[in-house]
Amino acid sequence: MPELNYKDRTVTPKLELCVSTKMENLTVIGDFVTSVAKEFGLDNDVTFVVQMAVDEACANVIEHAYCGKSNGMVRLTCQMLDDDLVVTIHDHGRAFDPQAVPRPDITAPLEKRGEGALGLYLMEKFMDSVEFQFDAVQGNTLTMKKRIHRGKQAL
Amino acid sequence: MESRPSDLSADISVLVPEGRLDARAAPALEQELAALEARGVTQIVINFSRASYVSSSSLRAMLIHTRKLRQASGDLKLCALTEKIAEVLRITGLDTILDIFPSENLAAQAFLTPPRADMAPPTTGHGRENRR
Numbered sequence: 001m002p003e004l005n006y007k008d009r010t011v012t013p014k015l016e017l018c019v020s021t022k023m024e025n026l027t028v029i030g031d032f033v034t035s036v037a038k039e040f041g042l043d044n045d046v047t048f049v050v051q052m053a054v055d056e057a058c059a060n061v062i063e064h065a066y067c068g069k070s071n072g073m074v075r076l077t078c079q080m081l082d083d084d085l086v087v088t089i090h091d092h093g094r095a096f097d098p099q100a101v102p103r104p105d106i107t108a109p110l111e112k113r114g115e116g117a118l119g120l121y122l123m124e125k126f127m128d129s130v131e132f133q134f135d136a137v138q139g140n141t142l143t144m145k146k147r148i149h150r151g152k153q154a155l
Numbered sequence: 156m157e158s159r160p161s162d163l164s165a166d167i168s169v170l171v172p173e174g175r176l177d178a179r180a181a182p183a184l185e186q187e188l189a190a191l192e193a194r195g196v197t198q199i200v201i202n203f204s205r206a207s208y209v210s211s212s213s214l215r216a217m218l219i220h221t222r223k224l225r226q227a228s229g230d231l232k233l234c235a236l237t238e239k240i241a242e243v244l245r246i247t248g249l250d251t252i253l254d255i256f257p258s259e260n261l262a263a264q265a266f267l268t269p270p271r272a273d274m275a276p277p278t279t280g281h282g283r284e285n286r287r
Contacts, residue, residue: 023179030175030208048239056211059178106248110225115218118211118247125246 012040012080021062021072021091029058029076036078040085042148049126050085050146056119057089057142065093065140083150084128089142095134156187161263167198169259173205181212188220188231197229200262204235209243221253230254234262
């Protein structure tokens, strides 16, 4: 993957995937993240956590933003900006308020353990930043960043 | 998804999911667990040796069914987790409420020999310390 120097920032071209909101496409999305990780020279641990965060985010788009309907589209982009892997996930489904979603209490005993929001919790745990933007015209954009410690990276 | 009786006892059912247990695959796991419960099976082991990934939707299914099975005096036990899947369970705190074993035999054995009350809790991080 060629690196470009743009105003003193090291950036790679943006890699993009656009697929319909079918659950089956989670496999396509997972394969895309694997290819991107290879291109960017990411190690197995980083690849796994990014795959997990992207899978959870896209599953949420399909299940919640589009209520399981397969006629929507989800667009995924990946780019290295200096030491950050920046992933964006864009859709035109239903918006939601991430602050209003209660995070799971992971110390609660089984009887009191809720089953919701585990995906959102994993995204926030695995990535360094998770930001949602909702716009009635432009659609919804989730931006997730992962700091890559390049010492051992091939890139 | 493969479902078979355990080598140790026909009363124990073993599920062996393959590949990525993502949101697409989770309903199959959920259905298989529900089908076993409908047949009166209360002792179930999920063998993860052929699974590479587990999503939150599968974790949810495991939580719901562990609760149901324990209410029926049974349990859901997990075994042969990859390092990455074990990490996901640790991060979500499920390692402290689900019973996790290194091998299928040990998981099945645990159904046959329930831990004695006077036994010290295991220190291997298999998640039985805070159970119930």
